[in-house]
Amino acid sequence: MTDEKISQALLKNRNSLMAFIFALTRDYEVAEDVFQETALAILREQEKGGEISNFMAWSREIARRRVLEYYRKRSKNRCLPLEEGMIDQIALAFEESEAERENDGERLRYLRECLAGLRREAAELIEMKYGKGLSLKQLSEKTGATVSALKVSLWRARQALARCIGRKLEGRQP
Secondary structure (H helix, E strand, C coil): CCHHHHHHHHHHCHHHHHHHHHHHHCCHHHHHHHHHHHHHHHHHHHHCCCCCCCHHHHHHHHHHHHHHHHHHHHCCCCCCCCCHHHHHHHHHHHHHHHHHHHHHHHHHHHHHHHHHHCCHHHHHHHHHHHHCCCCHHHHHHHHCCCHHHHHHHHHHHHHHHHHHHHHHHHHHCC
């Protein structure tokens, strides 16, 4: 990654990285200090070269090391606020959360693609119900259809979307 791409990735992921550091330190001021040290370490590490395949995993590991270093240097009795095993568990939870967000993004992309493939009337119903938040009664007044007919139409549209998304998800699996 170039310096510019590293800087952009750092800015883009600042809140996530800060949340991780705060979860480990449980002190906002310490988290800010550690974040600054982490950012500098990330820039120094990047200068060494090498390919970074997962920026967040890489930067979280650097942050984890900086948290440990921070407390080892500054603690009178060299005691960490959390046991190292707990730190590893927090790191694992953040990794799993990141993977879930990536899956959610992929599912959202599939939803958009599948919505575009619905019949125009079904897509409009979905948009009015879920996009605009109209009630079934409001939909009935707007479209002239009965509430029962709208329930059936929405159910069919949701089923079509579920099948479409399911096919797309199956297609991405090896």
